[in-house]
Amino acid sequence: MFAKLMMGAAAVLAAALFAYLGDRTIHAYGEARYRSGLADGQLRQMPGILSANARAAQAGLDARDRVIVADGMRDAELGRLLPQILSAQDKVTAYAASVAGRAACLGPDRVRSIEADRIALFPDAATNSAGGSPTGPVPADADAHAGRP
Numbered sequence: 571m572f573a574k575l576m577m578g579a580a581a582v583l584a585a586a587l588f589a590y591l592g593d594r595t596i597h598a599y600g601e602a603r604y605r606s607g608l609a610d611g612q613l614r615q616m617p618g619i620l621s622a623n624a625r626a627a628q629a630g631l632d633a634r635d636r637v638i639v640a641d642g643m644r645d646a647e648l649g650r651l652l653p654q655i656l657s658a659q660d661k662v663t664a665y666a667a668s669v670a671g672r673a674a675c676l677g678p679d680r681v682r683s684i685e686a687d688r689i690a691l692f693p694d695a696a697t698n699s700a701g702g703s704p705t706g707p708v709p710a711d712a713d714a715h716a717g718r719p
Contacts, residue, residue: 665671
């Protein structure tokens, strides 16, 4: 009787082991087929991905070329205007160095109007300024007080 019981238990155990191993084999085969299908799908998508990457790279190169062309045009325009700018700056500097230029640039009325504009635009700065009234008298000869010849 004990032998029949042991044979039945061994048969159940063998069937359970066979079922477990069969399940694992079927699962492994299904997983392999899934991975193979996934790889095939990804491989089919690869030309589209490569094409999109190539288009993005080309768009970047085109944008770089447009920036280079625009920078060259700006440099050419600046090269064309620079002599005029330097000439105008030299003329202004020469005029400011003359007696007539100093008088026009440093006139007391001009300084007072600049100070009045500053006070109108920035009233807090006028009240907090150290050193007396900002609209006080401006000396007639501003060059002597500025230390200029």
